[in-house]
Amino acid sequence: MTTFLLILHxxxxxxxxxxxxxxxxxxxxxxxxxxxxxxxxxxxxxARFTNANIAFFVTTFVLGAVLYPPYRIAxxxxxxxxxxxxISGLFEYKEQALAIGLAMLPFxxxxxxxxxxESMAVARKCATAILCLIVWYAFIAGHIVNNVRGLFxx
Amino acid sequence: MNVxxxxxxxxxxxxxxxxxxxxxxxxxxxxxxxxxxxGWGQQVSRGGPVxxxxxxxxxxxxxxxxxxxxxxxxxxxxxxxxxxxxxxPLACIILxxxxxxxxxxx
Numbered sequence: 001m002t003t004f005l006l007i008l009h010x011x012x013x014x015x016x017x018x019x020x021x022x023x024x025x026x027x028x029x030x031x032x033x034x035x036x037x038x039x040x041x042x043x044x045x046x047a048r049f050t051n052a053n054i055a056f057f058v059t060t061f062v063l064g065a066v067l068y069p070p071y072r073i074a075x076x077x078x079x080x081x082x083x084x085x086x087i088s089g090l091f092e093y094k095e096q097a098l099a100i101g102l103a104m105l106p107f108x109x110x111x112x113x114x115x116x117x118e119s120m121a122v123a124r125k126c127a128t129a130i131l132c133l134i135v136w137y138a139f140i141a142g143h144i145v146n147n148v149r150g151l152f153x154x
Numbered sequence: 155m156n157v158x159x160x161x162x163x164x165x166x167x168x169x170x171x172x173x174x175x176x177x178x179x180x181x182x183x184x185x186x187x188x189x190x191x192x193g194w195g196q197q198v199s200r201g202g203p204v205x206x207x208x209x210x211x212x213x214x215x216x217x218x219x220x221x222x223x224x225x226x227x228x229x230x231x232x233x234x235x236x237x238x239x240x241x242x243p244l245a246c247i248i249l250x251x252x253x254x255x256x257x258x259x260x
Contacts, residue, residue, distance in 0.1 A: 065208070069187035072203050089257020096176070096250040099211055100243045103168035103218065106161040107239035113158075123162075123236040130244055 002070050006146070009063040016056035017139050023049040024132035027125055046128075050112040054105050057135070061102055068095075071145075079148060087148055090141040101134040159229040160222040162239030167221040169246035172214030177253065181209030182216065 023046045031043035071091075079088050108131060111124040144151065175181055179196040186193070188202030197204050225234070 068207065069185070069205065072187050072205055077203065083260075085257045085260040089254050092254050092257060093250060095207055096173075096254070097247050099172055099207075099214070100165075100169045100246055100250075103172070103214065104165045104239065104243050106158075107165045110158050110161045111236070111239070120236060123240055126240040126244070130240055130247070134247070 002067065005063055005067055009060060009067060010142075010146075012056055012060040012063060013135070013139050013142065016053060016060055017135055019049045019053045019056060020128070020132045020135050022046070023053060024128045027128050047112050047115040050109060053131075054109055057102070057105060057131070061098060064098070075145065075148070079145075082152065084148065084152055087145060087152065091145045094138045094141040094145075097134045098138050101131055104131060157222070157226065159234065160225055162236055163225055163234055164218045164222050165240070166238040166242035168214045168218035169243040171217030172210055173246050173249060173253075175210040175213035175217075176206065179206070180213055181206045182212040183209040185209070 022041065022044050025042045026044050026046035026049075029042055031039045031041075033039065033043070076088065076091070104127060107123075108127045111120045111127055114120070115124070181196055183195065184193050184197035185191075185205040185208055186197070186200050186202060187205055189200060191200070195209075196206065
């Protein structure tokens with residue numbers, strides 16, 4: 001069951017990463033209609049990603065919270081025995097950043113309610129960029145921790 | 155009553171309260187994953203690891219909800235600054251990097 005939930009957690013994280021990166025690039029670096037992949041990647045209706053990104057963030061977070069006790073018992077104890085403090089630190093920072101990111105979601109939703117409201121433009125860009133960075137960091141840190149025995153198990 | 159007016163405040167107070175709860179051990183409860191038991195506040199080990207994260211989340215959420223409940227009536231006439239919703243969480247995320255530096259200096 002833990003393996004199934006871990007894979008589901010990873011798949012939701014991939015979807016979140018894709019959606020949030022689309023939204024962040026579309027708002028921070030809007031497409032001017034040029035040809036090519038990067039223009040096409042940014043030429044999306046960013047506001048339409050909001051609810052899906054919130055749903056994926058919450059789902060991924062809840063799955064991570066469910067998986068945390070098995071990690072704490074089986075994985076972190078091994079990491080500490082192996083004295084891989086920097087790997088433990090990567091995960092610690094991940095949990096703190098994600099918790100703060102979770103509480104930003106209502107604000108994130110609010111600033112995307114009217115994407116044409118210029119009074120919220122700075123807040124919209126900043127909130128989206130911060131959440132995007134949190135998710136990218138969490139994804140990479142999660143992968144390193146998930147593969148810790150293969151990477152550092154010698 | 156439009157609660158969306160305090161969403162920025164919620165993010166800001168949560169980030170601060172969560173950080174304080176973790177650093178000063180003000181978790182609402184602790185969890186013992188090996189036995190599946192919960193206990194109020196900061197708990198000591200019962201023969202296995204103790205998890206404080208869920209309790210810190212609860213402390214942060216309670217503090218943020220309380221602050222929003224208090225602030226809500228005042229926001230009818232006075233708008234809260236929007237930067238509360240992103241600058242304070244960003245500052246707390248940066249602060250966490252400093253608080254956890256010990257993991258990377260061993």
